[in-house]
Amino acid sequence: MEEAMNMLIWLIVVCLSSLCIHVYNVLWVRPERVREKLSRQGIRGPPPSFLTGNVSQMKRISSDHIEASAGPLTANYALSMFPYFERWTQIYGQVYMYTTGNVQNLYISDLGVVKEISLFKSWDLGKPVYLSPQLRSLLGDSVVRSNGQAWAHQKKIIAPEFFVDKVKVIHRLPAS
Known part of the structure; x- marks a missing residue:
């Protein structure tokens, strides 16, 4: 009876550790490989946090922008809605990567690259x-x-x- 109980505990430990390894692989290792491949090609971006990626930075930049621009709305609605894209474009250039959760996103504002992709x-x-x-x-x-x-x-x-x-x-x- 004690041997069966030890075997069950051992099986639970192995299953939980396998699950933890799988979750770590999906949430961090795979996205890190994508970031590494893109960085080898010269594409940089803001450093992500473990579970949320760059979402917390996006929220912080948006709230800072709302507080700073209490005036009337301008014709540049993209800057009003997505101020973090403008800030990151100034820092990282017209092609950069950012992360939402464990999904890697490639932001491209270079018209030549966009035209090439559309063709x-x-x-x-x-x-x-x-x-x-x-x-x-x-x-x-x-x-x-x-x-x-x-x-x-x-x-x-x-x-x-x-x-x-x-x-x-x-x-x-x-x-x-």
Whole structure:
């Protein structure tokens, strides 16, 4: 009886330690590998904390910005909504990485790189798969949520609407 109890305790200890190792691997080791690969390519970013990544820094920068700008809203709404992107762009350049939880995000504001990415023809370039099930009821199978061949087809259909000539025509419409 005592031997069976010792075996059960041993099994529980092994299972718990395996679970802890797995959680540590998912929450820290894998994201650290991604950060390391990007840093070898010259892409830096703010240092993340263990569980929250850069979310606490984002909140702090946002609250500091709100306190500092009590005046009227400006046309630069991106700076008002995401002041941490502006601050990190000043520190790390136009291409940097930041972390939300254990997810690594690559921020690109360099227009040349954005244009190169938009010309990329792979069907793998699309939206994160982990967001798809939660957003389906809200967005359906739109270009915002789709991947693969469906995404490529939808992009091909809507791309002509964003050509410079069509955008200029819309911009010239008189206000009613």
